[in-house]
Amino acid sequence: MEKSALIESIRKKAEGYFARGEFFCSEAVVHTINELLGWPFPEEVVKMASGFPIGIGRSGCLCGAVSGGTMALGMAYGRKHGEPMNEKMFQMSAGLHDHIKSMYKSTCCRVLVRNYDFNSPERKAHCIKITGEVAAWVAEKLLEDPEIAQKINMGGIG
Template identity: 80%
Template sequence: MDKQRLIEDVRKKAEGYFQRGEFFCSEAVVHTINELLGWPYPAEIVRMASGFPIGVGKSGCLCGAVSGGVMALGMVYGRVHGEPMKEKMFPVAAALHDHIKELYKSTCCRVLVKDYEFASPERKAHCVRITGEVAAFIAQKLLEDEEIANKIKTLEEVASCKE
């Protein structure tokens, strides 16, 4: 598997879901990573991400793509009642936050979009890029984790398994 190609496929897939209006940012990330992982959760898991777009319910706070990204990381590194916290969860979630903050100077939705008219195609394109960046960052981190990477197939293989 060509890791760079797979990361770019993940980026494009998440961007496409958002660009076409099939999902908002947080939903696009969660759906794309669930797909990348081979659907360990039913497709309905995306519902949990539906309150995060436009900075948590349109409040303009934490970027929805980042929120969705942390949720997607939880699909891999999260826990259930009675389990100890997995040591990778906090560092990889913080790394996502720091990566987006370094690239865009903020993780706050209202700050990220302050230079755009909200309904403009330029603002949407900007948010689509951030969504793709979050999904690609997560894919890269998962591919760097040997335990997880060995379970990941190409998106084409995953799609053919679900049909």
């Protein structure tokens, strides 16, 4: 599968999980990127992303999709006890933050949804779009990294 088509399929997959109510934003991103990477972590890893929706436990702070994207980047660039920090972890996380902030002028959930009734389909559609954008951005950056890309099945994700 061509890189741009793969990235678009990742966007749609993450959006679909959220749209269908299978996952919230952070969970959808973590699950989708774990799948893209060939399941380096058990499927249950998504449980670690379950506290981040609606701005960290409904507090309205950091966007859950951005939190999930940062967790997903940790799947590729994170470390285990005793290992040195991979400088790419900070660069990529900051890059994700800056990308979303440049697109939406904030990474704060309450700011991102302030123009919507929270229970409206319009707000949900807005959040689904952000979720897809985060998943696509993370996937694109991982595919641009030769060390990571060689481990990814370019045939797509199921």
